[in-house]
Amino acid sequence: MRAMLRLGILSAVLAAAGPGYAQDVVTITEVIDGGSGGLAVDTGGNIYIGDFGPDLGGHGTRVFKVTPDGTVSVFADGFDGASGNDFDSQGNLFQSNINAWRIDKIAPDGTVAPFTNVGIIAPVGIAIDDADTLYVCNCGTHNIRKIAPDGTSSFYVGSPLFACPNGITMDDDHNLYVANFQDGNLIKITPDRTVSLFATIPGNNNGHVSYHNGLLYVVARGANQIYSVTLDGTVRLVAGSGERGNADGSLLEAQFSLPNDVVPDPSGRYLYVNDVVGGMAQNDTAPMVLRRIDLEAVADAPEAPVETGSWPLQIDAVRPNPFGSSVTISFSLTETMPVLATIHDVQGRQVRRVMDQSLDAGAHQLVWSGIDDSDQPVGPGVYFYRFRTPDRTQSGRIQLVR
Structure with a gap:
């Protein structure tokens, strides 16, 4: 499953508590000189960020490691457009290279090795199931690849519903959910490979998607907001005023700028989101910061389902x-x-x-x-x-x- 082993480890996020922690959305890092690629969290609560590059051309070479208190370091290097990523059960991080058309395997000590490039065309999101099988979004060919733990790559599913499939996650029943980059659609894939439109997110440009505790969390990159989706398809605004910026604050007053990925911490208390500092052009991806959303504040907020409206x-x-x-x-x-x-x-x-x-x-x-x-x-x-x-x-x- 995306981003962590489910060991119930307590989060260490509050170790650096300060006055800003009264806010629902806070920035936990200084500005990072890299592009906002995928996010993954290990069992210790450390966050790993793919360096996508300065813009959507995607030539970033690094994966950053961020501790729960916001300390940033380079974990691994040698990529070409580090986009989506996820951990397997052994603590290996699998990293997409959108420009190298390759999936790399990063050992816990940071050693990088090519994993597979067979059938991989402009890969982005990765979801890993309990058997350590990878499901990879091929943005370039609008389909999903399935990669066995030994690296054997095979076609899994394609559909005209895919429009640069970008983010991917899996629920407890092994349904996959795919967020399109080129529109606002969230696509559901059942275990028998039935593909259907599940929900539409405002903004017409999704980032990534994560599943946690019965809810899907989707980045509305084009709307500069974060949404949740229930498993019956109800869409709800979680955070973001919709105005582009990087201001911290309450859930609906905080600003995001072209946010990309969203992932929960091991305790389930927080969501992490990376977004662009400034983000004057729509294709900007750098520099970036890492933000944190308090899910307890979300739980206390009144229900406000989003009316997506009828299609013309x-x-x-x-x-x-x-x-x-x-x-x-x-x-x-x-x-x-x-x-x-x-x-x-x-x-x-x-x-x-x-x-x-x-x-x-x-x-x-x-x-x-x-x-x-x-x-x-x-x-x-x-x-x-x-x-x-x-x-x-x-x-x-x-x-x-x-």
Whole structure:
């Protein structure tokens, strides 16, 4: 599971208690000269931060170690865009390299060794189950890889719902949850590999996601906020005013700036979040600080579920389905907006871009005749259509029979 062994170790976070500890959100480090990559926490409460690099180009080379009192040191080096990470049961930290297309294994003493690069394309988030099997987000190919403890890498699942799958975590029933970077969708994958849209987070740009004590915690990078999601899909604002900045304070007054990852400490009392200092441009990832959210304050706050609203694009009909020569997807818009419509195979690979234009409010139709982007006929089987607007992505299943 993400970030820690469940040994019930008491947190040492309060060792450096001071006046600022009366606040719900506090900054625990000085400014760190590195980019905000993934977060993981060991059983002693130490936090490990991947150095993504100065911007979304992602060429950071280090992994930082932060003690609970905020002391920062370099734990390991030699990476290329250190993004998502997670610990296995032996205390090894597995680190994604988004630009090297590789997963590295970092021993407890900081020794780095390549683990696998097979099928790894622009990897980001990592979740590790109780058997030390890795599940890795391939942002570059919009799918999830499964990596056995011996390093054997295999395709796990793909879906047109994935839009640069970024963060990943696992609940107690071994369901996976994936946070998209290119939209606000949170995707659920059941153990039988059924993929579905689980929730939509405000901001249209997620960071990472973590599971703890029956709740999912999701970084809304685009909204500069942190949200929780119950296992029935209810979305609730946890922290962040929404105004970009780095000010500490109460839950809804504190500011975040392009936050990236969120992870609980071993005691379950706190959430750690890394965000950018300043963050004037949307692609900024550095420099950064590490923040801490008091979950006791969250528990005491009044319930305020987030109303995500209805989507202005509505799928009205898909006929015929299954289809032989062509399928017509009827949809309607409540307002004028750009619409991108694509067809994908079962591994999430784009087959055909069918529509990419601004459409007026009203009824519309999309027709796909079973051809790819090279105008060649595709084989029979299951495909997925995907509609993307500035606010959301929606997809559905279609079947071609020849």
